[in-house]
Amino acid sequence: MEEQRQIDNLTIKERTDMALKFCKKMTEIGLPSGVYANPSWMQNYYDRERLTDIDIWLAHWTESPDIPSKFDYNQKIWQWGTEIVDDRKVDSNICFVDYPTITAKWYKEHTTSNNTVNKEDKAENKISSFKPGNKVKVKSGAVFSNGVKPISAVYTTEFVIQRLSKDGTEACIGIAGQDTGWMFCKDLMLSSKKAVSESNTASDSSSINVGDIVRIKSG
Structure with missing residues (x-):
């Protein structure tokens, strides 16, 4: 070549x-x-x-x-x-480095007009009741706030809000204290009590430990 x-x-x-x-x-x-x-x-x-x-x-x-x-x-x-x-x-x-968080910060500071949310979206996000520690799921078809489309498993996974942006329009979601990425609050929904209960039951009956390598079941 x-x-x-x-x-x-x-x-x-x-x-x-x-x-x-x-x-x-x-x-x-x-x-x-x-x-x-x-x-x-x-x-x-x-x-x-x-x-x-x-x-x-x-x-x-x-x-x-x-x-x-x-x-x-x-x-x-x-x-x-x-x-x-x-x-x-x-x-x-x-x-071994949290590059998504590093790059997300850069994109947040250098976002072009094509990637900004409109006023209605911001208003919707600001009045959301999300708080750090809330268990949430990502709405179908949503993308990370830097424009990157997640893998399909993200839409069926339960995440925890790690922290919120200063203006309240975005939330950093993650699992077990590890950041996954930033999402617009309008693209998140609180996990239902039923889903949380099922998740807890599955967790209690499993033998998964911190550091284990796991696969996400289809669907």
Whole structure:
């Protein structure tokens, strides 16, 4: 491929310089960045000693998240293999940094007019009775407040409101104290008592512990 030939024609220093320049530009505008690479690239294509302050997204497939990579580049994301999600084979990663919260803050501060809510929506959100700790569900078809469409499992999962935005129009939702993302309050609904009761019953009878790797049942 032409792209691969161009990369191969660069020196290790040139490749590393380009990666560092890109990350510096992203940092200057306030967004996180990093280098995506497999062990071969880290060893042979970059000067890894110059990347110690850069977030590394390591692609090293062990085919199971329970089998850790033998490579340690202080990676912030580890791509361990593939799995089936919504009947599609996708790359699977474990992230050790809460990038969604970091990027959500940037989008909130740099939102364009195309992404702002109208006055009626804001009024609806401001009079909502949501409070941190409320159990909520996401309305069908809703997207995160930064415009990203969630996976289908989000619409059937019960979340807890972690905190609200200052103007009361958005809520950060999460599970077990971990942030999932920011949603407009108008796109959330309080979980029904029945749903909460069923959830508690299922939780009480399960053997799931903090740190367990789980899958969400279809529907």
